[in-house]
Amino acid sequence: MRDVTRAWQAVGLERERHLLVAREGAKPVAVAILESGPPGTNPFGLLDSVRLFALSPRARLAYPALMDGARSWFAQRFRDVFTFLAEEPGDVEAAGLHDAAPDAKPALWLIPSDLASGFLEHIHEQTAPRPHFHPQKELS
Incomplete structure (x- = not known):
């Protein structure tokens, strides 16, 4: 995302992606993809997001630690x-959403990833400027 980050920074906006990898020994078992966008420019913080992906059958055991890492990363910003x-059914429960990070407790807004694009379209439809309606007098 290096080129995208540079393009955003060139016009004074932030854009960043970071990967957190959970490992058992040297073997990666799960990854969290963290993304941040410019504050105040993205509805509901959708550009400030985390996604968890399994790389092994034991991946979900690492999700709570990855979410704690995500809380810290966003708090540092x-x-x-x-x-x-x-991304997958059961990910919310496996992530063990809790408040065990007293120094970094961002709020979480949960939405299945397959609903995000439809939700953004709905927000756009509800908030887009509308042309002013000026009823014309009926000519007699």
Whole structure:
């Protein structure tokens, strides 16, 4: 995402992606993809998001630690909110959403990733400027 980050920075906006990898010994078992966008420019913090992906059958055991790492990463960027885009059924429960990180407790807004694009379209439809309606007098 290096080129995208540079393009955003060239116009004074932030964009960043970071990977957290959970390992058993040297073997990766799960990964968290963390993304941040410019504060105040993305509805509901959807550009400030985390996604969890399994790389092994034991991956979900690492999800709570990855979410704790995500909380810390966003807190270091002064974000008090980020979105967890759950990729698979059961990911929310496996992530063990809890408040065990007293120094970094961003709020989480949960949405299944397959609903995110439809939700954004709905937000756009509800908030897009509308032309002003000026009823014309009926000519007699």
